[in-house]
Amino acid sequence: MDYRFEWTTSLCAPDFPHEAYARLHALVPQATPFNRLGWLRAAERALEAEQRLHVLLAWEGRELRLCLPLVRSRERRLGLRWTILRHLGYPLGDRIALLCQLDENGRRRAREAIHRHLPHALLQLHELAADGEQQTLLEGWAVASSSHEKRTSCRVPVHAIGEDDRREPSGDLRYKLRRARKRAAACDARIRRLSPDGASIGAALETIAAVERASWKGAQGVGIFSGERRRQWMHEAFGELAADGLVRIVLLEHGGRCISYRLGLLEHGRLYDYNLAFLPDYAELGSGRLLLDEWIRWGLEEGWRYVDASRVSLRDSSHQLHERMTGAVLQLRWSLYSRRPEGIALGLAYRLWSALKARRRSAMVCASADTGERPCPTE
Numbered sequence: 001m002d003y004r005f006e007w008t009t010s011l012c013a014p015d016f017p018h019e020a021y022a023r024l025h026a027l028v029p030q031a032t033p034f035n036r037l038g039w040l041r042a043a044e045r046a047l048e049a050e051q052r053l054h055v056l057l058a059w060e061g062r063e064l065r066l067c068l069p070l071v072r073s074r075e076r077r078l079g080l081r082w083t084i085l086r087h088l089g090y091p092l093g094d095r096i097a098l099l100c101q102l103d104e105n106g107r108r109r110a111r112e113a114i115h116r117h118l119p120h121a122l123l124q125l126h127e128l129a130a131d132g133e134q135q136t137l138l139e140g141w142a143v144a145s146s147s148h149e150k151r152t153s154c155r156v157p158v159h160a161i162g163e164d165d166r167r168e169p170s171g172d173l174r175y176k177l178r179r180a181r182k183r184a185a186a187c188d189a190r191i192r193r194l195s196p197d198g199a200s201i202g203a204a205l206e207t208i209a210a211v212e213r214a215s216w217k218g219a220q221g222v223g224i225f226s227g228e229r230r231r232q233w234m235h236e237a238f239g240e241l242a243a244d245g246l247v248r249i250v251l252l253e254h255g256g257r258c259i260s261y262r263l264g265l266l267e268h269g270r271l272y273d274y275n276l277a278f279l280p281d282y283a284e285l286g287s288g289r290l291l292l293d294e295w296i297r298w299g300l301e302e303g304w305r306y307v308d309a310s311r312v313s314l315r316d317s318s319h320q321l322h323e324r325m326t327g328a329v330l331q332l333r334w335s336l337y338s339r340r341p342e343g344i345a346l347g348l349a350y351r352l353w354s355a356l357k358a359r360r361r362s363a364m365v366c367a368s369a370d371t372g373e374r375p376c377p378t379e
Contacts, residue, residue, distance in 0.1 A: 003106045004059040005113050011041050011055060011069060011088075020064035021099075030097035030132040033265040033272060034089055038240025040069060043089045046233035047071065053088060054118055058102060058110060065101045066110055072118055078349050082121040082342060085114075092224060092233065094274065094311040095127050095156070095331055098134035111141050121342040122335060127153055127311060130330040138334050147347035149335040154314045157325035159307045161299040173323050177293055180286030189254040189285070191294050198243035205235055208249065208261045208277070215277040224275050241265060250294045252278075252287045260287035262295065269305035271295055273321065289320050296324070 008016065018037055025031050033039060044053055051073045058066035069088035074081045087096060102110060114123070123141075128134055142148040168174050184190075196204045209225040217223035225231045241247050246267055252260040260278035264271045273295065278287050295307050309321045311331065337347030 001060055001065075001103050001106060003065065003102065003109060005109065006057050006059070007113075007117055008055045008057065009053060011037060011044055011053075017057075017064060020062070021067055024064045024067060024099050024101065027101055028097050028099050028133065030129045030134065031099065032095050032097065033241060033246055033267050034093040034096045035099060036241060036244070036246075038244065039093070039237045040088050042233050042237035042240065043093070044069075045236060046229045048073075048229070050074065056110060056113060056117075058106060065106065067099045068110070068114075070114070070118065070123075072120070077346065078353065082346050083119065085118060085120045085123045087125050090126055092230065093127065094272065095129060095329070097129065097132065098125070098137060100133050100137050102133075102137070104140070107137050107140050108144075110137075111144060115338065119340060120338055121340065121346045122337055124336070125334045127331045128334065130332050138336070141336055142334070144339075145336040145347075146339045146344045147337045147351065149333075149350075151333045151335070152314065153331045153333040154312050154317070156309045156312055156329040156331060157317075157319060157321040158309065158327045158329055159296065159321055159324045160326045161296055161304055161306065165296050165300055169324065176286060176289055180290045183285050184252065184287075184290060187254055187285075189252050189259065189282075189287075191291065192251045192253055193294070193298060194249040194251065195245075196242045196247055196249065197245070198239060201239050201242035201247060202235065204247075204249055205238060207251070207258050208263060209234075211258055211261055211279060212275075212277040214279050216280070217277055223277065238263075248295075248298070250291045250298070252285075252291060254282070260285070260291060262288070262291040264295065266304065269303065271299060271304055271307045272310040273307060274310055289323075292320050292324075 010016065021037055025035060047053060051071050054070050054072060056066065056068045056070065057064060070085045071088050071090070072083065072085055075084045089096065100107070125138070142150070169177065194204055209231070212218050212223040212225050215223070218226065221227070224234050238247055246265050248264045248266050248271060250262050251258050259282045260276070262273060262276040264273050273292070276288055276291065292307070298304070299307060307321065308329070309319050312319045337343040
């Protein structure tokens with residue numbers, strides 16, 4: 001194919017080809033709401049002063065075949081500062097796809113364009129589903145790197161909504177749900193569903209942001225509304241997505257006050273469960289499990305196909321969808337070290353650090369093992 005590559009520095013520019021972008025987005029089955037132009041434009045406006053956006057576009061005639069928005073920054077690792085490239089939206093975007101419809105020659109030329117235009121030590125891409133065109137793209141780029149790493153970032157629980165969900169779940173989950181409903185009824189707490197549009201999303205976000213500020217997430221500064229930049233990002237992004245009809249919220253209210261919520265994005269019959277919080281005084285209520293059950297009930301009524309946790313912790317995930325999961329989505333983190341001297345150096349330093357960490361972990365296991373009962377791991 002004869003491709004034309006070009007760079008731009010903003011998705012918000014008036015001449016950005018948003019219609020061509022929408023057509024490309026529709027061609028990639030793995031694309032999620034976090035690939036939506038509204039989300040990414042809000043992410044661009046929330047960039048730090050030292051971060052720079054560079055967007056690689058590839059055209060086949062009048063059709064867009066690649067849009068890769070990369071953020072260039074200098075980050076400290078191993079005591080030194082390195083040039084790192086990441087996909088726009090990190091770290092608040094959950095699962096993403098690389099919007100790419102290139103053949104082998106186009107993928108090679110895209111990699112060369114990145115290395116010419118954006119000299120770097122590391123290109124690191126987070127939360128990519130382990131399938132589709134992006135898998136082929138990154139496998140080719142990995143071969144051309146000085147070194148690379150493909151690591152599991154998480155296994156996301158997914159629940160396929162079906163007729164069985166019209167009945168109460170069995171086992172321990174049934175007991176937990178009954179107890180949560182009983183406690184909610186005892187204090188007259190009630191569930192409310194919201195499908196905000198562009199006009200009503202602002203008030204809805206203020207309501208749930210107040211809950212998050214009072215929760216442990218707000219106290220530790222790790223919430224999606226923590227800090228002015230994140231707050232701005234969320235208000236602008238969800239404002240755009242609500243105008244497109246994608247935002248869903250379930251609230252638990254007591255005395256007219258929101259005490260807990262779950263915030264999600266609905267696209268193509270899949271509800272991405274993005275965020276939740278609750279007031280500390282109601283921690284024993286079991287509101288998270290109650291609201292997750294409400295997602296499933298809502299989905300039954302409106303014909304949703306999946307409730308998707310979107311992203312979870314790799315280890316010791318406490319997401320309540322694990323209790324009801326019917327499948328999982330593997331998400332990967334790709335680290336591609338360039339062939340430039342700084343890329344070779346960083347890749348080598350990372351491998352040495354990883355080897356030392358693994359050796360130390362082995363030594364700790366050996367030290368704690370009972371003699372003769374649990375052998376030390378072999379090299």
